[in-house]
Amino acid sequence: xxxxxxxxxxxxxxxxxxxxxxxxxxxxxxxxxxxxxxxxxxxxxxxxxxxxxxxxxxxxxxxxxxxxxxxxxxxxxxxxxxxxxxxxxxxxxxxxxxxxxxxxxxxxxxxxxxxxxxxxxxxx
Amino acid sequence: xxxxxxxxxxxxxxxxxxxxxxxxxxxxxxxxxxxxxxxxxxxxxxxxxxxxxxxxxxxxxxxxxxxxxxxxxxxxxxxxxxxxxxxxxxxxxxxxxxxxxxxxxxxxxxxxxxxxxxxxxxxxxxxxxxxxxxxxxxxxxxxxxxxxxxxxxxxxxxxxxxxxxxxxxxxxxxxxxxxxxxxxxxxxxxxxxxxxxxxxxxxxxxxxxxxxxxxxxxxxxxxxxxxxxxxxxxxxxxxxxxxxxxxxxxxxxxxxxxxxxxxxxxxxxxxxxxxxxxxxxxxxxxxxxxxxxxxxxxxxxxxxxxxxxxxxxxxxxxxxxxxxxxxxxxxxxxxxxxxxxxxxxxxxxxxxxxxxxxxxxxxxxxxxxxxxxxxxxxxxxxxxxxxxxxxxxxxxxxxxxxxxxxxxxxxxxxxxxxxxxxxxxxxxxxxxxxxxxxxxxxxxx
Numbered sequence: 001x002x003x004x005x006x007x008x009x010x011x012x013x014x015x016x017x018x019x020x021x022x023x024x025x026x027x028x029x030x031x032x033x034x035x036x037x038x039x040x041x042x043x044x045x046x047x048x049x050x051x052x053x054x055x056x057x058x059x060x061x062x063x064x065x066x067x068x069x070x071x072x073x074x075x076x077x078x079x080x081x082x083x084x085x086x087x088x089x090x091x092x093x094x095x096x097x098x099x100x101x102x103x104x105x106x107x108x109x110x111x112x113x114x115x116x117x118x119x120x121x122x123x124x
Numbered sequence: 125x126x127x128x129x130x131x132x133x134x135x136x137x138x139x140x141x142x143x144x145x146x147x148x149x150x151x152x153x154x155x156x157x158x159x160x161x162x163x164x165x166x167x168x169x170x171x172x173x174x175x176x177x178x179x180x181x182x183x184x185x186x187x188x189x190x191x192x193x194x195x196x197x198x199x200x201x202x203x204x205x206x207x208x209x210x211x212x213x214x215x216x217x218x219x220x221x222x223x224x225x226x227x228x229x230x231x232x233x234x235x236x237x238x239x240x241x242x243x244x245x246x247x248x249x250x251x252x253x254x255x256x257x258x259x260x261x262x263x264x265x266x267x268x269x270x271x272x273x274x275x276x277x278x279x280x281x282x283x284x285x286x287x288x289x290x291x292x293x294x295x296x297x298x299x300x301x302x303x304x305x306x307x308x309x310x311x312x313x314x315x316x317x318x319x320x321x322x323x324x325x326x327x328x329x330x331x332x333x334x335x336x337x338x339x340x341x342x343x344x345x346x347x348x349x350x351x352x353x354x355x356x357x358x359x360x361x362x363x364x365x366x367x368x369x370x371x372x373x374x375x376x377x378x379x380x381x382x383x384x385x386x387x388x389x390x391x392x393x394x395x396x397x398x399x400x401x402x403x404x405x406x407x408x409x410x411x412x413x414x415x416x417x418x419x420x421x422x423x424x425x426x427x428x429x430x431x432x433x434x435x436x437x438x439x440x441x442x443x444x445x446x447x448x449x450x451x452x453x454x455x456x457x458x459x460x461x462x463x464x465x466x467x468x469x470x471x472x473x474x475x476x477x478x479x480x481x482x483x484x485x486x487x488x489x490x491x492x493x494x495x496x497x498x499x500x501x502x503x504x505x506x507x508x509x510x511x512x513x514x515x516x517x518x519x520x521x522x523x524x525x526x527x528x529x530x531x532x533x534x535x536x537x538x539x540x541x542x543x544x545x546x547x548x549x550x551x552x553x554x555x556x557x558x559x560x561x562x563x564x565x566x567x568x569x
Contacts, residue, residue, distance in 0.1 A: 040412065058446075060412075065446075 001123060002029040004095055008110065009119035010071040015095065016113055023072050023110070024098040027059070027090065030123045035061040038090040043079045043099055050074065050102065052109055057099045059090070072109045074102040190394065192529055194559045196488075198509045198550020199339070199534040200261065200288050201397065202389050204367065204477070205554050210391050210464050219460055228432040235431035238456065239419045241463035248369045248466075249383035250376025251405035255416045257459040258451060261386025262294040264402030265333060265363050267415045267449055268382045269295055271406075272331035272359045273304055274448045275413050280305040280328040284316040286342075287335035287363060289539040295333075304330075314342040314502030314511070316349060325356045331382075335363040336375075340536075340548065341485075341509030342502060343372065350379025359410075366390055366403070366462075367481065368507045370474040382406050391465025392458050401458035411435070415449030480553035481508035488551045488560050495568035501546055509550040511536060511543070518547050521567065528566045 008016040013031035017024040032038065040060040050056045050070040057068035078101040083089060089097040104110070114122070136148070145151045152160070171179070195203040214220065218233055228235060238256045245254035258264040269281045281299070283292055285308040292308070299306045307324050309332075310317045316334055325332065332353040336344035346362055353360040361382045362375035367389045369375075375383040388400040406414055412435060420434030469477065485508045492498045498512040514521055522532035536546030551560065 042412070 001033070001120075002095070003116045003120055005116050007095070007116065008071075008113035009116060010069070010113060011119075011122055012069050012071075014068060014071050016071050016110070017098070018110055021104050021107065022077065023074070023102045023104055025057075025068075025071060025100055025102060026096075026098045027068060027094055028119070028123075029094050032091050032094045035059060035066060036063045037061055038087045041083045041087050041090065041099065043083065044076045046076050046079055048076045049105075050076065052106075059087075068099065070102065071113065072102055072104050073106050074104040076100050077103045187396070188526070188529075188531060193526075193531050194529065194555070194563065195531040196533055196549045196551065196555070196563060197531045198341075198552075199548055200290065200386065201394050201400070202367075202508070202550055202552055203394060203554055204389050204391075204552050206391050206393060207465070207468050209468065210461055213464055214457055214461055219457065226433060228430060232431060234456065234460075235419050235433070237460050237463055238454075239421060239431050240467070241459045242419060244463055244466045245366075245387075245403045245405055248366055248374065249364070249380075249403070249405040250374025250378075251380070251383050252376075252408050253411045253414060253418070254403060254405040255414050255418050256454040256456070257387070257462075258402035258404055258416055259455060260398065260400045260402045261363065261384065261388075262288065262291040262402070263451075264384035264386070264404045265291045265361065266295045266298045267402075267451060268361045268384050268404055269304065269331060269333060270298065270302060270448055271410065271413045271415060272361060272382065273302075275410055276330040276357070276359060278328050278330035278358075279303060280307060280326070281331050281333055282307045282309055282321065282324055282329055282358075283333040284309050284311065284335060284338065284344075286311045286314065286316065286338040286340055287333060288339050291335070291363065311338075311340075314338070314340045314504050315344055318348060318352065321349065321352055325352060325358060327356070329353075329356055329358040331359040331361050333361040333363070336372075337365055337368055337507040337509065339539075340502060340511045341506040341550075342504045343368075343507060346373075346375060346378035346380060354379065365507065367474070367478050370471075370478040371482065372507075376405070376407075381410065387458065387462045390462035391468075392461050399455060399458055401455035401462060403462075413448060416451045416454055477553050478507075481551065484508075484553065484555055484560065485510060485549075485551040487557075488549065488555075488564070491560070491564045492549075492567065495564060497568045498547070501543065508552060509548060512547050512549070513543075514545045514547045516545075518545055521547070524569070525563075525566055528562075530563055530566060532567070 013028050015026050015028050038059055038061045042058040044056045052070060052073045054070045055067040056070045059066050059068060080098050190203055242254040246252060258267055273279055281304060283306060296306050309324055310320045332349060334344055334349055336346055338344055350360045359381040360379060362380035364375055364383055364385045366385055366387055383405045385403055386400055387403050392400060417433050418435050419431050422430055422432055424430045489510045492512055497515045501511045501513050518535045525532040533547040533549035536543040536548050
C-alpha cells in the first residue's frame with residue numbers, strides 16, 4: 001500500500017492535499033485497490049457547496065458503486081474533468097487523480113484530518 | 125380440491141403435529157373470535173371444466189374484437205398489421221419464459237434480442253442509448269421526468285396539455301410522492317402554445333415534456349420547443365409514436381434529450397390495453413441516469429462477442445437507497461416483438477407503413493369533412509390520427525357505428541371539456557378503401 005507523507009487522510013479512505021485555503025481531494029491507494037477497476041466517476045459541479053461528511057462523488061467500479069465523502073466543508077471550485085474520459089487513472093495513480101478542489105469555508109476542520117501514520121494503522 | 129393444492133386432511137394433520145397443535149382451531153387460537161369468518165366464502169360453487177369454458181366463452185363474446193369489427197379508435201393504442209411470423213417466433217420456449225435474463229452464461233439469446241431491440245430504438249429515436257424497455261408509454265414518460273429532475277437537480281416539470289391524458293395522470297401520481305411540481309402548458313390550434321411555455325418555464329424547470337404527434341394527432345415543432353427548453357438549461361423529453369419516426373425527423377435530431385413512447389404499434393396486439401412496452405432513449409450524457417436495465421455488448425475471455433446486463437451497479441438491487449427509479453423489470457417479450465417487427469419491416473417497410481397511415485388518414489379526414497356533417501377543429505399537420513367536430517353527439521355516434529361493426533373514434537370531451545363534440549380518429553395502414561368509404565357513409569348518416 002502506497003502512502004504519501006505530505007498528505008492528510010480520512011478514515012473513509014479519502015486523501016486531502018491542502019494548499020492555502022484550497023484542498024485537493026482523492027481516494028487512497030488502499031481504497032482504489034479494494035474497489036477494483038473504476039469505470040466511472042460522477043463528480044460534483046463547480047460552484048456547489050458541500051458540508052464535511054456529505055457524499056459528493058460516486059465511484060462506479062466493476063464490483064459496486066461507492067460514495068466518496070467530502071472531508072471538509074466549502075465550495076467546489078474545480079473538478080478534474082480528465083476523469084470523465086479516463087476513470088482508470090484513479091486505479092493507476094490514485095494520488096494524482098484528484099476529484100475536486102474545495103475552497104474551504106472552515107479551515108479549522110483540517111485539524112481533524114489524519115496523518116499518514118494514523119491512517120496506515122487504520123488500514124492494517 | 126386436491127387437484128390444485130395438495131393439502132389433504134392427512135397433510136394438515138401432519139403439519140399440525142409437527143408444529144405441536146392438535147387442531148386448526150388451536151393453531152389460530154391467538155386470532156380474536158370477533159374477526160374470524162364463521163361462514164363460507166361468498167363465491168359460487170365449483171363447476172366442471174366444460175361448464176367453465178362455456179361460461180368464459182359467453183363472457184368473451186360480449187367484447188368487440190378486431191376480427192369482426194373495423195377499428196378507427198386510437199388514442200394511444202393502434203390497430204396496426206401484425207405479421208404472422210411474430211407469434212411463431214415469440215412463442216418459442218427459449219423466449220416465452222418468465223425467467224429474467226440476469227445470467228449471461230445461460231441467456232445469450234435473450235440478451236442479444238434485447239440488445240438488438242435497444243439498437244433499433246436508438247436508431248428510430250436518433251439518440252445513442254436505449255434501455256431494455258419499460259412498462260408502457262406513460263411510465264416511460266414518467267421515468268424520464270424523474271430522471272430529468274435527478275440530472276438537473278431541479279424539481280419542476282412542464283408538460284404539454286395535449287400529451288396523452290393518461291400519461292399526464294401517471295406523471296402527476298408519481299410526482300406527488302417525489303415532491304416534483306407538474307405544470308401544464310396550454311395548446312393553440314392543437315399545438316403546444318409556445319408563448320405559454322415561455323411564460324411558465326423558469327430556473328426550476330428540469331424538463332419540458334411534449335408528445336409528437338400529440339394526443340390530437342398533430343405534429344409538433346420539436347426544434348422550437350427544444351430551443352426554448354435548452355435556453356433555460358432544461359431538458360426536452362419528447363414522446364413519439366414509433367411508426368411516425370419512419371417518416372418524421374427523429375426526436376434526437378431535433379434536439380430532444382430524452383425520447384419516450386409506447387411500442388405497442390410495433391407488432392404488439394391491442395389485447396384490451398396491455399401488456400405493452402415503453403421505450404426510452406437518451407443522450408450519452410444521461411446514460412448513467414437511465415432507469416431499468418441495459419444490455420451491453422462485450423467480448424468473453426476468448427474474444428468472442430457476447431452480451432451482458434451492463435451499468436448494473438446503479439440498479440435498484442445494489443444501490444436501492446440511491447436508485448432514482450424503482451423499476452427493476454422490463455417488458456422483455458413485448459420488446460422482442462417490437463424488435464422482430466422492426467427487423468421484418470426493415471427501413472423501407474416501416475416507411476411504407478407510415479406513408480400508408482398518412483395517406484389513409486388524410487383521405488378519411490377530407491372525405492369526412494366533405495360530407496358536411498363534420499368540421500375542422502385544428503389546421504395543423506397530422507400523422508395517422510386527427511380531430512374533427514361532429515354535428516351529432518359523439519357518444520351516440522359511436523354507439524350507432526357499433527351496430528355496423530365499426531369501432532368509432534375517441535370522445536375528446538372526456539379529457540378536454542372545451543372540445544365538445546370533438547372526435548379523435550385513427551386510420552392505420554390496415555384500413556382498406558372500402559372500409560373507410562363504408563365508415564364515412566355510416567358516420568354521415
